[in-house]
Every structure is written in structure tokens, then in C-alpha cells.
Amino acid sequence: MSFRALAHVTRHARSFNDRAEGWNGWTAIRALAFLCVLLPFLALAGGLFSPPGEHWPYVRDHLLRAYFTETLLVTLGAGVFVGMIGVGLAWVVSLHEFRGRRFFDLALVLPLAVPPYIAAYAYEGLLGYTGVIQVFLRRHFDFSLARLTTEIPAQAWAIWVFGVTLFPYVYLLTRAFLRHQSAALFENALLLGGRARLFRRVGLPLLWPSATAGVILVCLEVLNDFGVSSHYGLTTFTTAIFAAWFGMGDADTAIRLALILLGLVFFALLIRKALHDARRYHVVSSQEKWLSPQRLRGWPQAGVLLFCGLVFLAGFLAPLLQMLHWLRLSWRGAFTADLGGALFYTLGVSSVAALFIMIAATGTANANRLFRSRLSAPLSQGATLGYAIPSAVLAIGVISFFTGADRWIAAIFPFLPERFLSMSSFLLVFAYGVRFFTIGYQSVEAGFAKIGRVYAEASRTLGRGVTATFLRVDMPMIRHALLGGSALVFIDILKELPLGLLLRPFNTETLGTLVYHFANNEALEETALPSLCIILSGAVFLLLTKVWGKGDETHVSGN
Amino acid sequence: MxxxxxxxxxxxxxxxxxxxxxxxxxxxxxxxxxxxxxxxxxxxxxxxxxxxxxxxxxxxxxxxxxxxxxxxxxxxxxxxxxVGMVFQDYGLFPHMTVAQNIAYGLWRQNKKARRERMAAMLELIRMTEFSARYPYEISGGQQQRAALARALAPNPxxxxxxxxxxxLDAALKTEIRAEMRALMEQxxxxxxxxxxxxxxxxxxxxxxxxxxxxxxxxxxxxxxxxxxxxx
Known part of the structure; x- marks a missing residue:
């Protein structure tokens, strides 16, 4: 080989190495995750340029105002309600020691395992005219609640259901914040202002950023909801999108409604940023003594126990017991082939989607950690926007994009079946991936943050490449974060309803859609078994994530 | 140079x-x-x-x-x-034993050579009896020696x-300094x-x-x- 050729090869090898640092498998995964979230957005934006559907003028002139009012009323109502419950519980559990505190610390997370639409069906069964409570009161006390229950507006029921099932979002964030507060801060406040002023003057301002972050998360969940709104007959944007798509058969109107809903979501995200930036506190202290709870006795303890117990009862125990009651009544015909099919399909789709999400989340988080560039932050932040997109909006974006992609595929590969992608489960897995990527990403990122970069750097100076370092060093150390993230993603997919309703292939059901169809056909008792499958598996995985969360802490701090 | x-x-x-x-x-x-x-x-x-x-x-x-x-x-x-590097907080992999940490950089060598080199490094830092311990089971000075042995093992x-x-505290520092100097000279x-x-x-x-x-x-x-x- 001549010297010139050798120099060329050397130069080539060097430039390849440079590219390997800037553009490699990890950064490619990050770019791909961003692209997957971007595609449905682009498809939706494309809908703006198509002519409006025939129903759009009527919807715009006569219905749009009602959609806005109802959506905002329920969203804001649920936001305020969860704020009160979540902050109240976090304050009580973090600052006080009482009998059953450890139990409630775990138990108050469990309402997250109950999808709000299942809680709505359970409350229908519990408090309805033929429900357990009303029958009991009529039979034993000759007392009727019928008037009271029918006079409560549907919006209030919806707010109640959202409040008691979604408050853990606020509770968990504020509780995590309080857990790492210096004791000196609260001890000083107590000395200077007394107990009465402690919550109002010190607690609330400090909790503001974490509490508002939790409340906005709940608002996004409410904007995403279809099951509860549909059950109570509310005219929110999500039910309107379904009505335009299925009732009117007008996809263009559905796309326009989806874009307005997306606007509301971005407005909510802007509010979150503004609220967060306006009151962000950094506590400067070298104090290593964390807040220790104060012992409660007597009436104060009874009051706290009652508060925690009632919330746990309303958010988890009551729906669970109602479903068990229905199962007792309907168990003979409950084990059907439909249920078996839905169970296997849900488990299969959830597992595949969770696997893809965790691979993409791990790739993105590792790329962000090791290969920082100007594009790192926009790409990863863009990819996490998927969680804010309401499922109905996302489903329309995904359908719009893949219907076009199918035409393109059919032209290139004519031997493939017609509507190859849009008739398969691929759409559902893709949409789950876009929507729940954030959950997996945040878990992995938290795991990486705990271990830092020093182990990876040590491994690379010992001759191992990025991928080998991840497999041998990083992965074993963040395995609990990976497991916890997978479990959280799995739970959310299990609970998800609108994506299943819009994107599942023909003749297939998920557990969620099966529950919805039973409830829609007034067969509430039949919802028991599939609902219990969702609630119990969700509860088990939630408890496991708590255990796994502690696992990584002890592992790393052990060094 | x-x-x-x-x-x-x-x-x-x-x-x-x-x-x-x-x-x-x-x-x-x-x-x-x-x-x-x-x-x-x-x-x-x-x-x-x-x-x-x-x-x-x-x-x-x-x-x-x-x-x-x-x-x-x-x-x-x-x-x-x-290039071998010893970090300020050592960066010993917490899920690996001292022996596994030292052998980590020897992955290009065959099993026998790897075992021999690992044993030699353990002997060099006088930690053969601690080879099966995890980093959190040994003292700060021992962690420092293990980190040094890990960096030296692949012959950088x-x-x-x-x-x-x-x-490290002052007393331990004096002891480790002398050991380090001896190791470097060797x-x-x-x-x-x-x-x-x-x-x-x-x-x-x-x-x-x-x-x-x-x-x-x-x-x-x-x-x-x-x-x-x-x-």
C-alpha cells in the first residue's frame, strides 16, 4: 500500500471515529424517538390545509362554545379538587407520625391502578338507585337517596371520580418534595409563626411548584379522558371528536376539533411553565437533617386517619369492592372466550409496546447523558411531548399518517395485503409508544441521574465502548429504574381506553375496550372481571415499582 | 516526548x-x-x-x-x-466484587491470562483476601488501592x-502515598x-x-x- 493510500485510510478511520462520537446507534434512537412523536403532529397539521368537513360550520357555530365550557369546567374543577386532596395528604403524611402511616404511604398510591372510567362505573353501581348503598338504606331505614343522586350534576360526578382516582399525581410529587426538605426550615417557621401559619406562609409557597406540576398533569389526564365523559354524557372535546368521527363520519371536523384540543393542551403546558418559573425556590442549606415527622395522638390522630382512610376508600377500596360484588353476582358467565382473547391481546400489545418504549427511552436517555450537543435538549424534550397529546388527537394523527403511508407501501410492495399497517396492531403499539414514551424516559433518566457518569467514564477508560459499558456497567446499576419504568408504562397502557377504541384492529378487544362496551350496553356487572384484571395487575405493578425504586437507592449508596 | x-x-x-x-x-x-x-x-x-x-x-x-x-x-x-484513570471517588463498580472490578479492563485477554493478571494485581495491592468483597464492604483506603489496581491492570x-x-484521612494518606510511590516506581x-x-x-x-x-x-x-x- 502506498503512503498516500495509507494516509487516506488513516484519515478515513479517524473521521469514522469522530462520527461514532457524534452520530451512532444511541443518537439514532434519540432521533427516531423524536421523529415518531413528530409524525402524528405533522399529519394533523396537514389536516388544517384540507377543506373543512360538511359538519364543521354547524359544529363551529353551535357546539364549539359548549365543548369549551364543559371541558374547562370539568378540567379546572378536577384540578382544584386533586390539588386539595393531594397537597393535604402529602402535608399530613410527610409532617406527622400516626398509626398506619407506613400503610397509607403505600396505599395512597393505589388509586392510580383504578382507571377513572372504571371508578365511574363502580360509583354508578355503588350509589345508583339499584346500587348497594341505596338498596341498603331503603330496606333498613326506609330512607331514599334517589333525589339527591339525580340532582347532583354529571360534571360534579365526573370531578369527584377524577379527584379520587388521580390525586396521587399531586400527592406523589409534593410528598417527594417534602421528603427532602431541611428540618431547619420548618423548625424556624414554627418558632417564628406557630403551627397555624406554618402551612399557609411556608408550606404552600414551597409546595407550589410541585403541586402545580401535579395539578397540570391531572388536567392533561382529564383532557385526555373519554370513558368518564362518555359515561356521564358530557360534551367535552374528546367526546366531540368521537362523535364527529363515528357519529357524523366527518374526519375533517374531528381533525379540527383535535387541533383545538391540542391548543388547549399547549395552553396548559404554558401555564405550567409560567407557574413553575414564577415561584421556583432553591433551598440553600448545608443542613443534612431532613424533615422528621411529628407524633400525633388523640383527636388529631383520629382526624388524620379518617382523612387518609376516606380518600383511600373512595379512590381504591370502594371501586374494588364494588367490582368484587359484581363478580360475585356474575362470575358464572364471566369467563368467556372474549375475555380470554382481550386478556391475551392486552398483555401481548402492552408487553411489546412497553419493550419498545423502554428501548427508545433508554437509548434517548443514554444519548443525552453521553453525547451532548445543541440538538440533545430539543430532541428529547420534543419526544416527551407525546404524553401531553390527548389520545383521541394522537389516534387521529396516527391514522392520518399511516393511511397515507399504506398507500405508499401498496405502490412499492403490491404483494402486501391492503392497508398493511393501518389494519394491524402496529398502529396501536406505535400510538402507545408515542403517548407513554415520557413515562419510561423519566424513569430511566432518574436512574441515570442516581448513578451519574463516573462509572461509565471509568469503564471507557478501561477500554470498553459505549454499548459494552451500558450492558456491563449501567444496565445492572439502573435495572430497578428500568423495571419500574416498564411497570409504570405497562400500567398506563393497561388503563388506556381511547387509543384502544380508535386503533385496535377489527374483531379484537383490549381489556379497557371490553369494559367500555359492557358498560355501554348497560351490562355493568359484566365489567367486573376485566376491570379487576386491570385494577389488580395495576396495583401489583405499582407496589413493585415502590420496592424497585428503593432497590437502586441502596445499590448505589452502597459504594 | x-x-x-x-x-x-x-x-x-x-x-x-x-x-x-x-x-x-x-x-x-x-x-x-x-x-x-x-x-x-x-x-x-x-x-x-x-x-x-x-x-x-x-x-x-x-x-x-x-x-x-x-x-x-x-x-x-x-x-x-x-489511558488508565483513577477518579476522585474511585468509581469502583458497586455491583462487582474487587476481583471483578480489577478484571474488568482485561476483557481482551483469555481467561487464564486474565486470572493470572488479576491475582498479580491483588497481590501487588495486598488485597488477595478481599477479592470477593464488594466495594461497600471495604475501607476507603482499600477502595483507593483497588481503584489503582483496576487502572493499572490493563497495562495502560x-x-x-x-x-x-x-x-482519605491524614493518617491513611501518609500510608497510601508511600504505597502509591512504590507501585508507580515498580x-x-x-x-x-x-x-x-x-x-x-x-x-x-x-x-x-x-x-x-x-x-x-x-x-x-x-x-x-x-x-x-x-x-
């Missing part, structure tokens, strides 16, 4: 970030043990990270054993540089030590040792260079001056 650092400049990514190092130059002969001292925040650790390939310089170049490993145009990955061309004694390795404690450097190194903080107006013209080891 075994290690040549020429007009090296580095700033962390981000608009308007100040230079951590600017125009830095240094030459180290093969087998030399050079100490780098200077106050905190002067870029001592960053210099080691640049040599190890954990950061990319914006200007200048680094040559190790005649091979350009970093310049403005290209940057060789850390795993391709054959150059060893970088980033304040490896800063987490292995005849070229070594760059960063510390803000001159006593550490004087005990281990053959030459000490100092990164000095220039006058504020000349911050961008940070220079290093060589100073012979009084020993």
Missing part, C-alpha cells in the same frame, strides 16, 4: 461559557511522574478528562506516544487511548490520577497526578507543574509554569 499537550483550550458546551483551560501546554517524558497542582477551579481535573478522552477540546492537540489522540478536527474515543500507556487521596508508568495538596504530589511525583490563576483581565491567557520538585 511521550505526552505532548499543545495550546489546548476547552470550555463546557453552552453559549458564553468561559474557558476552563486556554492555551495550555505541557510535555511529559516516558516514565515521568508529573504532579499538577493549583487552586480549585483552574481546570486541573478537566485537563485529565481531556487527556483521557472524556471531553473534546475546542482548540489545540494532545499527542500520546507519537499519536495524535485529540485535536480540533478529531478526537479518539477514551476506550481507544490506552499513561496513568491519570485525579485527586485520588482527597477522600510499574515504571508515565503518570499525571492532579491534586491541590502539594504534600501528596511531592510524595509521589518526580516533577510538579502548577496551573496558576492569571490576573483577571488575562484570564483567557492561562499559563502553566513548570517547577522542579524540591525533593
Amino acid at each position: 511521550f505526552l505532548e499537550i499543545d495550546d489546548l483550550s476547552f470550555a463546557y458546551p453552552g453559549k458564553g461559557r468561559p474557558w476552563v483551560l486556554e492555551g495550555c501546554g505541557l510535555g511529559v517524558e516516558a516514565g515521568e511522574r508529573v504532579g499538577v497542582s493549583g487552586p480549585s477551579g483552574q481546570g486541573k481535573s478537566t485537563l485529565l478528562r481531556l487527556i483521557a478522552g472524556l471531553e473534546r477540546p475546542q482548540k489545540g492537540r494532545i499527542v500520546i506516544d507519537g499519536k495524535v489522540v485529540a485535536s480540533a478536527e478529531h478526537c479518539l474515543a477514551p476506550e481507544a487511548r490506552q 500507556k499513561l496513568l491519570l490520577l485525579d485527586e485520588p487521596l482527597s477522600n 510499574s515504571r508508568l508515565t503518570c499525571l497526578f492532579v491534586s491541590h495538596d502539594l504534600d501528596d504530589l511531592q510524595a509521589v511525583c518526580t516533577r510538579i507543574v502548577q496551573i496558576r490563576d492569571p490576573a483577571p483581565e488575562a484570564k483567557s491567557q492561562k499559563t502553566e509554569k513548570n517547577q522542579e520538585n524540591p525533593d
Whole structure:
């Protein structure tokens, strides 16, 4: 080989190495995750340029105002309600020691395992005219609640259901914040202002950023909801999108409604940023003594126990017991082939989607950690926007994009079946991936943050490449974060309803859609078994994530 | 010159970030043990990270054993540089035993050679009986020795030590300094040792260079001056 050729090869090898640092498998995964979230957005934006559907003028002139009012009323109502419950519980559990505190610390997370639409069906069964409570009161006390229950507006029921099932979002964030507060801060406040002023003057301002972050998360969940709104007959944007798509058969109107809903979501995200930036506190202290709870006795303890117990009862125990009651009544015909099919399909789709999400989340988080560039932050932040997109909006974006992609595929590969992608489960897995990527990403990122970069750097100076370092060093150390993230993603997919309703292939059901169809056909008792499958598996995985969360802490701090 | 650092400049990514190092130059002969001292925040650790390939310089170049490993145009990955590094908090993998930590960098060798090298390193640091322990089961001094053995095991061309004694108490420091010096002399390795404690450097190194903080107006013209080891 001549010297010139050798120099060329050397130069080539060097430039390849440079590219390997800037553009490699990890950064490619990050770019791909961003692209997957971007595609449905682009498809939706494309809908703006198509002519409006025939129903759009009527919807715009006569219905749009009602959609806005109802959506905002329920969203804001649920936001305020969860704020009160979540902050109240976090304050009580973090600052006080009482009998059953450890139990409630775990138990108050469990309402997250109950999808709000299942809680709505359970409350229908519990408090309805033929429900357990009303029958009991009529039979034993000759007392009727019928008037009271029918006079409560549907919006209030919806707010109640959202409040008691979604408050853990606020509770968990504020509780995590309080857990790492210096004791000196609260001890000083107590000395200077007394107990009465402690919550109002010190607690609330400090909790503001974490509490508002939790409340906005709940608002996004409410904007995403279809099951509860549909059950109570509310005219929110999500039910309107379904009505335009299925009732009117007008996809263009559905796309326009989806874009307005997306606007509301971005407005909510802007509010979150503004609220967060306006009151962000950094506590400067070298104090290593964390807040220790104060012992409660007597009436104060009874009051706290009652508060925690009632919330746990309303958010988890009551729906669970109602479903068990229905199962007792309907168990003979409950084990059907439909249920078996839905169970296997849900488990299969959830597992595949969770696997893809965790691979993409791990790739993105590792790329962000090791290969920082100007594009790192926009790409990863863009990819996490998927969680804010309401499922109905996302489903329309995904359908719009893949219907076009199918035409393109059919032209290139004519031997493939017609509507190859849009008739398969691929759409559902893709949409789950876009929507729940954030959950997996945040878990992995938290795991990486705990271990830092020093182990990876040590491994690379010992001759191992990025991928080998991840497999041998990083992965074993963040395995609990990976497991916890997978479990959280799995739970959310299990609970998800609108994506299943819009994107599942023909003749297939998920557990969620099966529950919805039973409830829609007034067969509430039949919802028991599939609902219990969702609630119990969700509860088990939630408890496991708590255990796994502690696992990584002890592992790393052990060094 | 075994290690040549020429007009090296580095700033962390981000608009308007100040230079951590600017125009830095240094030459180290093969087998030399050079100490780098200077106050905190002067870029001592960053210099080691640049040599190890954990950061990319914006200007200048680094040559190790005649091979350009970093310049403005290209940057060789850390795993391709054959440079060993002992970190300030050791970075021992907590899910691996002491023996597994030491054997980690020997993956290119076959099983037998790996086992022999690992046993030799354990003997060198007098920790054979602790080989099956996890890092959290041994003392700070033992962790430091294990980290040093792990870095030395793959026979690196150059060893970088980033304040490896800063987490130890005074009595242990004196003991470890002597051990380190003996180990370095035995292995005849070229070594760059960063510390803000001159006593550490004087005990281990053959030459000490100092990164000095220039006058504020000349911050961008940070220079290093060589100073012979009084020993």
C-alpha cells in the first residue's frame, strides 16, 4: 500500500471515529424517538390545509362554545379538587407520625391502578338507585337517596371520580418534595409563626411548584379522558371528536376539533411553565437533617386517619369492592372466550409496546447523558411531548399518517395485503409508544441521574465502548429504574381506553375496550372481571415499582 | 516526548461559557511522574478528562506516544487511548466484587491470562483476601488501592490520577502515598497526578507543574509554569 493510500485510510478511520462520537446507534434512537412523536403532529397539521368537513360550520357555530365550557369546567374543577386532596395528604403524611402511616404511604398510591372510567362505573353501581348503598338504606331505614343522586350534576360526578382516582399525581410529587426538605426550615417557621401559619406562609409557597406540576398533569389526564365523559354524557372535546368521527363520519371536523384540543393542551403546558418559573425556590442549606415527622395522638390522630382512610376508600377500596360484588353476582358467565382473547391481546400489545418504549427511552436517555450537543435538549424534550397529546388527537394523527403511508407501501410492495399497517396492531403499539414514551424516559433518566457518569467514564477508560459499558456497567446499576419504568408504562397502557377504541384492529378487544362496551350496553356487572384484571395487575405493578425504586437507592449508596 | 499537550483550550458546551483551560501546554517524558497542582477551579481535573478522552477540546492537540489522540478536527474515543484513570471517588463498580472490578479492563485477554493478571494485581495491592468483597464492604483506603489496581491492570500507556487521596484521612494518606510511590516506581508508568495538596504530589511525583490563576483581565491567557520538585 502506498503512503498516500495509507494516509487516506488513516484519515478515513479517524473521521469514522469522530462520527461514532457524534452520530451512532444511541443518537439514532434519540432521533427516531423524536421523529415518531413528530409524525402524528405533522399529519394533523396537514389536516388544517384540507377543506373543512360538511359538519364543521354547524359544529363551529353551535357546539364549539359548549365543548369549551364543559371541558374547562370539568378540567379546572378536577384540578382544584386533586390539588386539595393531594397537597393535604402529602402535608399530613410527610409532617406527622400516626398509626398506619407506613400503610397509607403505600396505599395512597393505589388509586392510580383504578382507571377513572372504571371508578365511574363502580360509583354508578355503588350509589345508583339499584346500587348497594341505596338498596341498603331503603330496606333498613326506609330512607331514599334517589333525589339527591339525580340532582347532583354529571360534571360534579365526573370531578369527584377524577379527584379520587388521580390525586396521587399531586400527592406523589409534593410528598417527594417534602421528603427532602431541611428540618431547619420548618423548625424556624414554627418558632417564628406557630403551627397555624406554618402551612399557609411556608408550606404552600414551597409546595407550589410541585403541586402545580401535579395539578397540570391531572388536567392533561382529564383532557385526555373519554370513558368518564362518555359515561356521564358530557360534551367535552374528546367526546366531540368521537362523535364527529363515528357519529357524523366527518374526519375533517374531528381533525379540527383535535387541533383545538391540542391548543388547549399547549395552553396548559404554558401555564405550567409560567407557574413553575414564577415561584421556583432553591433551598440553600448545608443542613443534612431532613424533615422528621411529628407524633400525633388523640383527636388529631383520629382526624388524620379518617382523612387518609376516606380518600383511600373512595379512590381504591370502594371501586374494588364494588367490582368484587359484581363478580360475585356474575362470575358464572364471566369467563368467556372474549375475555380470554382481550386478556391475551392486552398483555401481548402492552408487553411489546412497553419493550419498545423502554428501548427508545433508554437509548434517548443514554444519548443525552453521553453525547451532548445543541440538538440533545430539543430532541428529547420534543419526544416527551407525546404524553401531553390527548389520545383521541394522537389516534387521529396516527391514522392520518399511516393511511397515507399504506398507500405508499401498496405502490412499492403490491404483494402486501391492503392497508398493511393501518389494519394491524402496529398502529396501536406505535400510538402507545408515542403517548407513554415520557413515562419510561423519566424513569430511566432518574436512574441515570442516581448513578451519574463516573462509572461509565471509568469503564471507557478501561477500554470498553459505549454499548459494552451500558450492558456491563449501567444496565445492572439502573435495572430497578428500568423495571419500574416498564411497570409504570405497562400500567398506563393497561388503563388506556381511547387509543384502544380508535386503533385496535377489527374483531379484537383490549381489556379497557371490553369494559367500555359492557358498560355501554348497560351490562355493568359484566365489567367486573376485566376491570379487576386491570385494577389488580395495576396495583401489583405499582407496589413493585415502590420496592424497585428503593432497590437502586441502596445499590448505589452502597459504594 | 511521550505526552505532548499543545495550546489546548476547552470550555463546557453552552453559549458564553468561559474557558476552563486556554492555551495550555505541557510535555511529559516516558516514565515521568508529573504532579499538577493549583487552586480549585483552574481546570486541573478537566485537563485529565481531556487527556483521557472524556471531553473534546475546542482548540489545540494532545499527542500520546507519537499519536495524535485529540485535536480540533478529531478526537479518539477514551476506550481507544490506552489511558488508565483513577477518579476522585474511585468509581469502583458497586455491583462487582474487587476481583471483578480489577478484571474488568482485561476483557481482551483469555481467561487464564486474565486470572493470572488479576491475582498479580491483588497481590501487588495486598488485597488477595478481599477479592470477593464488594466495594461497600471495604475501607476507603482499600477502595483507593483497588481503584489503582483496576487502572493499572490493563497495562495502560499513561496513568491519570485525579485527586485520588482527597477522600482519605491524614493518617491513611501518609500510608497510601508511600504505597502509591512504590507501585508507580515498580510499574515504571508515565503518570499525571492532579491534586491541590502539594504534600501528596511531592510524595509521589518526580516533577510538579502548577496551573496558576492569571490576573483577571488575562484570564483567557492561562499559563502553566513548570517547577522542579524540591525533593
